[in-house]
Amino acid sequence: MDTDVLDDGNLRLEFTITGxxxxxRLHEMRATYRPGSTLPIAHLHPNQTEHFTVEKGQMWxxxxxxxxxxxxxxxxxxxxxxxxxxxxxxxxxxVVTWQTRPALRxxxxxxxxxxxxxxxxxxxxxxVVAEYADVFVVARQEP
Numbered sequence: 001m002d003t004d005v006l007d008d009g010n011l012r013l014e015f016t017i018t019g020x021x022x023x024x025r026l027h028e029m030r031a032t033y034r035p036g037s038t039l040p041i042a043h044l045h046p047n048q049t050e051h052f053t054v055e056k057g058q059m060w061x062x063x064x065x066x067x068x069x070x071x072x073x074x075x076x077x078x079x080x081x082x083x084x085x086x087x088x089x090x091x092x093x094x095v096v097t098w099q100t101r102p103a104l105r106x107x108x109x110x111x112x113x114x115x116x117x118x119x120x121x122x123x124x125x126x127x128v129v130a131e132y133a134d135v136f137v138v139a140r141q142e143p
Contacts, residue, residue: 006114010037013110019103027103029110031096033059033088042085042139049101050078052086057094061086083139104135 004015010033017028042062052059052075059070063084070076078084088094100106109132116124129136 006110008114008117010034013098015107016097018107019105022103024103025101027100027106029098030055031098033057033086033094033096035088035091035093037088037094039085039087042083044081044083044137044139045078045100045135046137047080047102047134048104048106049080050084051099051101052076052078053097055095055097057088057092058090059086059094059096060089105132106135108132109135 004018006013012032012034014030014032015027016030017026019025019027052061052070054070054072054074056072058072059076061068061070061076061084063076063078064082068076069089109128112128112132113125116128129138
């Protein structure tokens, strides 16, 4: 598998700009969310902001308890520390440009998480999440 493309059948991440490319300022991915994609666990990034631009399809988002649906051309900014979740509720692929600033260890986190998830071992997944708490923190699930 190409290490710059991660695909679990639910979400495809293509790294377009890495921290190495940008002197640590930015990690950018082209994310393709499959139709009816599963909702990720509520989480936050303690030291990073995220900017999403929907290129195709639609995305359901919850940021700090506020729900919205984004369509092609819409953008969303998620401040550091904001609890959020996103998924594609539609019937076609949703394509999103996803930027994380600063890059920190975002690329490495996604690679390690993908490897751990492929094992099917939840303990391995939890170990990765704990190791990368500087870029990803599981948050209390919204009701």
